Amino acid sequence: MFKNEFFSIEFKDGNLVYTLNGKEISLELPYFEIDGKLVKPAESLSKLSERELKNKCRELKFISAINEDGLALTALVRVSDKSPVIRFKYILSKEYGVSKLTKSDGKDNIVLTRFKLEKKHFLGVEEIRFADFDYKNHCFHLTETAAFESSDAAMGPMLVWSDLRLGDSCLIAYEHGSQYNDAFLSFYKDGETVSLKTVKGSYYNGREIGSGKTYETVWLEFAAVNDLEIHQYYRKFILNDICEYPASRKPYIFYNTWNYQERNKSLNGREYLAEMNNDRMLSEIDIANKSGVDVFVIDTGWFNMTGDYKVNPERFPDGLKAVREKLKSYGMKLGLWFDPRLAAKASGAFKKYRGCMSTYTEDEAEHKPGTVWEMPDNYIMCLDSDYRDSFADALIWLAKNLDCTYFKWDAVWQYDCNRSGHYHGDRENPLEERRACYSYDLPANMGYIAEKLSEACPEAIIDFDITEWFRTVGLSWLAHGKYFLINNGPFYRSWDIPIPNGTDDNIFFFPGQSRTWFMRDSLVYDKWIPSALFLAHYFPDDPYSSQICNLASLILGHHGIWGDLPKVSEKGISLFNAVLSAYKKVADDCVSAQIKRFGKVASSLEVYERINEKSNRGIVCLFSPMGGRKYTHRVTVPGSKSISVFGSVKLTKLNSDYTIEFTAAEPGEGKGDAAIVIFD
Secondary structure (H helix, E strand, O other): OEEOOOOEEEEEOOEEEEEEOOEEEEEEOOEEEEOOEEEOOOOOEEEEEEEEOOOOOEEEEEEEOOOOOOEEEEEEEEEOOOOOOEEEEEEEEEOOOOEEEOOOOOOOOEEEEEEEOOOOOEOOOEEEEEEEEEOOOOEEEEEEEEOOOOOOEEOOOEEEEEEOOOEEEEEEEEOOOOOOOOOOEEEEEEOOEEEEEEOOOOOOOOEEEEOOEOEEOOOEEEEEEOOOOHHHHHHHHHHHOOOOOHHHHOOOOEEEOHHHHHHHHHOOOOOOOOOOOHHHHHHHHHHHHHHOOOEEEEOOOOEOOOOOOOEOOOOOOOOOHHHHHHHHHHOOEEEEEEOOOEEEOOOHHHHHOHHHEOOOOOOOOOOOOEEEOOEEEEEEEOOOOOHHHHHHHHHHHHHHHOOEEEEEEOOOOOOOOOOOOEOOEOOOOOHHHHHHHHHHHHHHHHHHHHHHHHHHOOOOEEEEEOOOOOOOOOOHHHHOOEEEEEOOOOEOHHHOOOOOOOOOOEOOOOOOOHHHHHHHHHHHHHHOOOHHHEEEEEOOOOOHHHHHHHHHHHHHHHEEEOOOHHHOOHHHHHHHHHHHHHHHOOHHHHHHOOOEEEOOOOOOOEEEEEEEOOOOEEEEEEEEOOOOOEEEEEEEOOOOOOEEEEOOEEEEEEOOEEEEEEEOOOOOOOOOEEEEEEEO
């Protein structure tokens, strides 16, 4: 048994039992189809060991007795003394002989858990979707909706409900990732019973258990509290407990070279890699430092070839030595771009792991190499194969030899391989089954690589790009890193607008407020997941009316900048430095505090409060597209404060209340305006 101030847990009568206020909810132990029969391999588990994790949480290990068929079940349960949320997963093993996971009806047949929702005790169930792709804004979005009203299935990955017997709020979730509604797992309601089952890809027919081979489920989560705002507890869990390595949670300010590379192509008619060289990078680093940047990320083109990922000697003859020395002198960190799936034809990685190349056809014909960002002859490799270790080792080498601590992973699509002989099936398994297994395994394989890197380099920050649809988005990745949420947002084609002659497909590619509207719209995630785990980049371009709006949006949590820094005025650079210097004093407080929004995005007045209630430190950001108007907003911040103000703002204090009078820019000075108040 484990007990903290929130709950106690134990295994008994075939269930994981979570107890709150002396009341129990039972989460049934899993069932698997083994050798053609649905089997529950254990009815009870006993505690075997306990260990402390790097984030000060604890992992409890429970194990069952070996049943008559030689099967045993291990449960790993991760807990914190300061949280009501538990994480748990199961490992199926066979101590003698070999059995097979089977699909009698051609479908996955694993029940991860079941529990009761008795009508007399619970109020309506909500489904929390973390991977809705919003085509209007061209980014992933969070959706909260009623569950089981129009269907007996809910993909989730989270359900939330009120249990009047157990507590005010309960949640259950699973850690995986895919775009809604491409379900690999799903909740099903049958009367008063809710079951969490695998849907596709969780194993291939005939997968062996025994002779050292085991089967691991995804991590599951459960919590119950005497509080209607269970999301506040879950948000702290995501920030502090789910990930062992805290670097990805720190509120660094990031700069990425990609937007200038893209401008070179779209606006200047040059190649993406035209200025990927020492001189340009050193110039940008100088200005990035003056602007308040902490992490300088060199996007695609810095390397000689994919797969090996060594520094390109033609673009950087000194092997990035000057770049690293300058970054070190400024106390800044180095970040680099990667496509985890690619290996160039000439690379040592491809030559060694050619059998790990992805294929898509029934005859497993090798595909032709492709050009990636003006670099030819790249093959797509399978991350559900031995190649995952090759990529992990390349990252570790860069961390140790180039002091790289930020790793941007781009272009990892959900569906990439159906080749036999990898980890996702053999010749006797149909092509679609192998493809589904690859896709199901992808979050775990990404996590495997991230964990291997983090163990070797605890300061590593791994940022997974989800700027396009069909990416593996969900709770699994948050145990290892953060998301790169938005690139340039919607395209002309997204909105059924013909692309103007002589321009790029990007609509919101220019200074001003409009681009920040859809970026702020994604802050809806912050209710459940701190916005600092969703990187997005804002423009530093003049004029002031654009800069203040972009800065006020950036410090709400997305923390990214990109653009043509050398063209920004000295006044603009000074503004970025002043705002970000003041913000950094309260940044940790802001990340810990949930955002409160008043008004709709892009409405006459849109206000965000991010005040830490314990420290009474934080920010208030105000926006208006309506130039020449005055607005007021009152905020309560107890205690004497050092206050920084940016924008046309007048403060009046009465006891613990501050009235903020905000005057938007006059007509003709810009398309509206923004203001920032920082309470230190």
